[in-house]
Amino acid sequence: MKKIFLLAAGLLFTGSIYAQSPARFGIKGGLNLPNIVQSGNSDFDTKINPGFNVGVTVDIPLSESIAFTPEALYSTKGYKLTSSVGDFTQTTSFIDIPILASFKLGGSGLNLVAGPQVSFLMSTKNKFENGFGAVEQEYDNDTDGFNKSLVGGVVGFRYDITSNVDVHGRYAIDFQKNNENGTTRTPEFKNQVFSIGFGYKF
Incomplete structure (x- = not known):
């Protein structure tokens, strides 16, 4: 994780030297379509649990076609x-810090984005439903063996509709498991998320 932040600091420093235009701040939000990639002895038939993301971003030009674009998202x-x-439904809340580079393709508004991501677990909610009713539980992640921070990767696209408005889509996956040991209650898995949304730069 230290190497990731050093890389981000290096890109930020480079951008401050070579930027051809000022940094631009923005807001963004969208739809999450998350599921899990199971590992270890886990073998469950899981489905998507729709969610959302919302946060802030900054676009720091490094050259005419490359920019450093870190974000902070709930x-x-x-x-x-x-x-x-x-x-059974499990919903987890994270603060995601994607540390991305964007690459503009030709003279179009299409950009490819890619880079590492650090995610910090905020809360976990479980819900169980059957013909007799429903039970919900929110619990302390430390005592239940969840990793509080995870490193992953992001790849996707951004299309600039105007100089202020964009539409974007991406795929993110954790490189680390949610629980290194795994239990019958908390099986081992990695988060994966497909997302699509809109952004606005000021």
Whole structure:
């Protein structure tokens, strides 16, 4: 994680030297379509648990076609599971810090984005439903063995509709498991999220 922040600092320093135009701040938000990638002995049939993301971004030009574009997002993730005894839904809330570079393709408004991401777990909510009712639980992640911070990667696109408004889509996946040991209650998995949304730069 230290190397990631050093890389970000280096890009920021480079941008301050070579930027051809001032940095631009913006806001963004969109739809999350999260699920999990199972590992270890986990073998469940999981489904998407729709969520959202919202946050801020800054665009720091490094050259005419490359920019450093870090973000800070509040993002909900998780999954759904249907079994013979009922339906289980897990919703997790994270602060995501994507440390991205964007690459402009030719003279169009299309940009490719890619880079590492650090995610900080804020809360976890479980919900179990069957024919007799529903039970919800929000619990302390430290005592339940969840990793509080995760490193992952992001790849996607951004299309600049105007100089202020864009539409974007991306795929993000954690490189680390949610729980290094895994339990029957908390199986081992990695978060993955497809997302699409809009952004506005000031």
